[in-house]
Amino acid sequence: MSKILVIAEHLDGKLNPATARAVSAAKAAKPESIDVLVLAAQAAGISAEAGKIDGVSRVLTVERAENAHPLAAVLAPQIAKAAAGYSHVFVPSTTFGKDVAPRAAALLGAAQISDVMAVTDATHFKRPIYAGNAIIDVETDPAHIVVATIRNASWPAATNGAASAPVEALTLDAALPGHTRFVGLQSGKSDRPDLQSAAKVVSGGRGVGSKENFDIIFKLADKLGAAVGASRAAVDAGYVPSDMQVGQTGKIIAPELYMAIGISGAIQHLTGIKDAGTIVAINKDAEAPIFEVADFGLVGDLFKIIPELETALG
Amino acid sequence: MKILVGYKRVVDFNVRIQVKPDGTGVVTDGVKLSANPFDDIALEEALRLREKGVATEVVIAAIGPADLTAHLRNGLAMGADRAIHVVTADAVQPLTAARTLLKLVEKEQPGLVILGKQAIDDDANQTGQMLAALWDRPQATFASKLDVAGDKATVTREVDAGLETIEIDLPAVVTADLRLNEPRFIKLPDIMKAKKKPIDTIEFATLGVENGDHLKVTHYAAPAKRSKGVMVKDAAELVAALKQKGLL
Ligand SMILES: Cc1cc2nc3c(=O)[nH]c(=O)nc-3n(C[C@H](O)[C@H](O)[C@H](O)COP(=O)(O)OP(=O)(O)OC[C@H]3O[C@@H](n4cnc5c(N)ncnc54)[C@H](O)[C@@H]3O)c2cc1C
Numbered sequence: 067m068s069k070i071l072v073i074a075e076h077l078d079g080k081l082n083p084a085t086a087r088a089v090s091a092a093k094a095a096k097p098e099s100i101d102v103l104v105l106a107a108q109a110a111g112i113s114a115e116a117g118k119i120d121g122v123s124r125v126l127t128v129e130r131a132e133n134a135h136p137l138a139a140v141l142a143p144q145i146a147k148a149a150a151g152y153s154h155v156f157v158p159s160t161t162f163g164k165d166v167a168p169r170a171a172a173l174l175g176a177a178q179i180s181d182v183m184a185v186t187d188a189t190h191f192k193r194p195i196y197a198g199n200a201i202i203d204v205e206t207d208p209a210h211i212v213v214a215t216i217r218n219a220s221w222p223a224a225t226n227g228a229a230s231a232p233v234e235a236l237t238l239d240a241a242l243p244g245h246t247r248f249v250g251l252q253s254g255k256s257d258r259p260d261l262q263s264a265a266k267v268v269s270g271g272r273g274v275g276s277k278e279n280f281d282i283i284f285k286l287a288d289k290l291g292a293a294v295g296a297s298r299a300a301v302d303a304g305y306v307p308s309d310m311q312v313g314q315t316g317k318i319i320a321p322e323l324y325m326a327i328g329i330s331g332a333i334q335h336l337t338g339i340k341d342a343g344t345i346v347a348i349n350k351d352a353e354a355p356i357f358e359v360a361d362f363g364l365v366g367d368l369f370k371i372i373p374e375l376e377t378a379l380g
Numbered sequence: 381m382k383i384l385v386g387y388k389r390v391v392d393f394n395v396r397i398q399v400k401p402d403g404t405g406v407v408t409d410g411v412k413l414s415a416n417p418f419d420d421i422a423l424e425e426a427l428r429l430r431e432k433g434v435a436t437e438v439v440i441a442a443i444g445p446a447d448l449t450a451h452l453r454n455g456l457a458m459g460a461d462r463a464i465h466v467v468t469a470d471a472v473q474p475l476t477a478a479r480t481l482l483k484l485v486e487k488e489q490p491g492l493v494i495l496g497k498q499a500i501d502d503d504a505n506q507t508g509q510m511l512a513a514l515w516d517r518p519q520a521t522f523a524s525k526l527d528v529a530g531d532k533a534t535v536t537r538e539v540d541a542g543l544e545t546i547e548i549d550l551p552a553v554v555t556a557d558l559r560l561n562e563p564r565f566i567k568l569p570d571i572m573k574a575k576k577k578p579i580d581t582i583e584f585a586t587l588g589v590e591n592g593d594h595l596k597v598t599h600y601a602a603p604a605k606r607s608k609g610v611m612v613k614d615a616a617e618l619v620a621a622l623k624q625k626g627l628l
Contacts (some may be wrong), residue, residue, distance in 0.1 A: 077541060084626035111416065118413035137546065138509065138519055138521070139512070139518055139519060142513060160523060160540050161521075161537075161538070161539040161540045162539070162540070164505050164521070164522075165509065165519075165522070166509075167507075167509075167514070168474070168505070168510045169509045169510065169512060169513040170513075171475070171506070171510065172475065172478060172509070172510035172511075172513035172514050173513050175592075176594065177473055177475045177592055177593070177594040177595050178474070178475075178476070178504070178506050179559075179595065180504045180505055180506060181503070181505065190598075194503065194603070195406075195501065195502050195503055196391070196406065196500070196501060197397075197500065197503065198603055199396070199397040199399075199406075199602075199603065200397055200399050200406050200600050200601065200602065200603070201600070201601045201602075201603055202597045202599065202600055202601075203598045203599040203600075203601075204592065204595050204596070204597055204598070205595070205596040205597075205598050206595060206596075207594040207595070207596070209594075210594050223600070227448070230413075235512075243516075243518075245517070245518045245548060245549040245552075246496070246518040246519075246546060246547075246548050246549075247537075247546060247547045248544075248546055249534065249545040249546055249547050250544070250545045251516065251541060251544045251545075252542050252543045252544075252545075253541045253542030253543075254542055257381040262540065266627075290628070298558065300561065301559070302558070307542065307543075308524065308538045308542075308543065308557075308559060309538070309539070309541065309542050309543075310538060314453070314500070314503070315498070315557070315558055316498075317540065322627060323622070323627045331404045333396065340606070341601065344622070344625060344627055344628075345606070345609075346618065346622070349520060357611075358608060359410075359608075360609050361606075361608045361609035361610070362609055362610060362611075362612050362615070362618055362621055363609060363610070363611045363612070364611070364612050364613075364615070364618055364621070365611065368612075370429070371614075371615055374614065374615035374616070375615040375618065375619065377615070378615045378616045378618070378619040379619055379628070
């Protein structure tokens with residue numbers, strides 16, 4: 067029987083919902099137990115949140131001052147130590163997980179399965195390659211621990227259960243390097259919904275034309291209570307910050323409603339929205355590839371259509 | 381300081397990948413192959429560090445079949461000083477690639493290794509992190525800005541929450557994100573010059589790399605297709621349609 071260790075992602079003392087999605091993937095492997103590992107400077111609030119997730123057997127915490135920031139070089143040796151006795155280590159496929167999981171896997175001498183989108187059983191998984199243009203079935207080698215990152219958009223967050231799992235402090239004999247130091251995080255804090263978990267997302271592309279023009283995208287999003295995303299071209303042109311990029315190399319999202327405005331629909335962008343419930347495309351070019359995947363398409367000038375939309379929304 | 385750059389060849393990013401009907405792979409015959417776009421960015425960054433006088437030599441390395449020579453010549457034409465070609469007919473998985481690169485690192489003793497953050501064929505996003513772990517050195521993944529000063533580097537990283545800055549001691553592994561730079565175009569005279577630059581070939585088998593290809597791919601499938609939707613004529617019709625679906 068398998069025992070799965072899920073690595074908790076957190077920021078500012080709060081558990082990232084991607085952790086509960088990784089727990090959902092873990093449940094799909096029908097393991098004997100699922101433990102969540104919290105590596106933090108102060109773990110109390112985070113571990114309490116993790117303990118509520120349905121399906122979690124135990125929460126293990128390692129509180130060390132060095133764990134104040136998510137530095138892969140510092141966290142990976144602790145994950146590798148904590149992984150002893152487990153059959154699987156699951157980490158959310160966020161920039162946090164993508165950074166730390168392969169480092170832990172290499173320390174464990176194990177291959178990693180990136181972006182797991184389906185779990186057939188404890189040794190068989192599905193993942194996308196070629197920007198999602200092919201899906202492969204991967205079989206693991208039972209001689210090695212399985213390290214996997216879990217593709218956010220493929221899994222619902224496991225809901226909170228009735229009871230809380232016990233929290234246990236763990237002491238790990240892991241030497242931590244001093245060669246990697248945190249300097250700072252510049253984050254565009256906003257009151258808008260989080261792009262990765264929002265039910266509605268409005269994205270703008272190069273067609274929006276400028277940083278100033280992007281205000282109309284923000285305004286529409288606020289009216290809808292939606293998060294805001296962007297294409298690579300919009301980010302590259304400096305209209306919006308990089309953490310808003312949706313796509314193969316940005317965020318992979320699965321909102322109920324996705325509106326692509328002034329976005330052509332390059333395969334690298336479409337990878338990021340394949341699992342969206344309903345896709346709306348607004349583009350002045352009737353031939354734009356985005357219309358191939360849109361549930362509702364509207365051809366026209368976005369500067370004319372958006373104000374009309376706002377009026378129609380009332 | 382010497383910089384080692386990973387330079388993988390992949391199916392060009394513009395190609396629409398087709399899965400073979402029998403599910404044994406994707407169609408790569410006759411398909412355009414190019415440098416992994418992230419590796420071009422990695423190489424460009426190394427070249428800029430050499431132009432600034434921070435680096436003295438830029439070495440590109442690729443693992444792959446005998447016909448990689450033309451691909452490596454492109455990297456040399458872009459400006460790399462020399463190339464290392466680890467020859468193997470079979471594609472290797474990231475753990476094996478990292479173990480192979482570690483052998484090259486031990487031999488070359490670079491002050492910095494720059495790789496692309498992911499290769500756009502298997503989209504694994506692992507090799508740099510694995511190499512850093514095996515080498516027991518720092519990693520700065522998803523870099524959008526790299527400043528080297530003495531035996532340290534300050535790196536800005538594109539993370540989900542925004543831009544993170546870390547300081548690392550060298551030697552270290554940096555993986556390039558899209559906005560680190562814009563790679564230069566190769567000029568014709570450089571292609572001629574590149575012909576004289578050395579390419580060392582090493583048979584993979586002679587490196588004694590422990591096999592890390594633990595994963596077996598048993599089937600390839602095309603993704604579920606989204607069905608084509610409908611065109612609406614104006615904003616009012618769109619809002620009505622979304623309301624009917626319960627989305628507004
Ligand atoms: C390795 C690699 C990784 C990549 N990763 C990503 C990624 O993660 N995410 C991503 O998005 N891209 C990614 N790309 C880039 C991708 O290939 C496209 O270049 C990019 O998505 C294009 O962005 P766009 O649609 O905004 O711009 P364009 O392709 O220029 O499209 C702009 C669209 O706006 C429309 N338009 C212009 N004016 C108006 C108007 N007034 N009203 C209505 N419509 C208008 C045009 O008709 C056009 O269709 C990647 C590329 C590479 C090589």
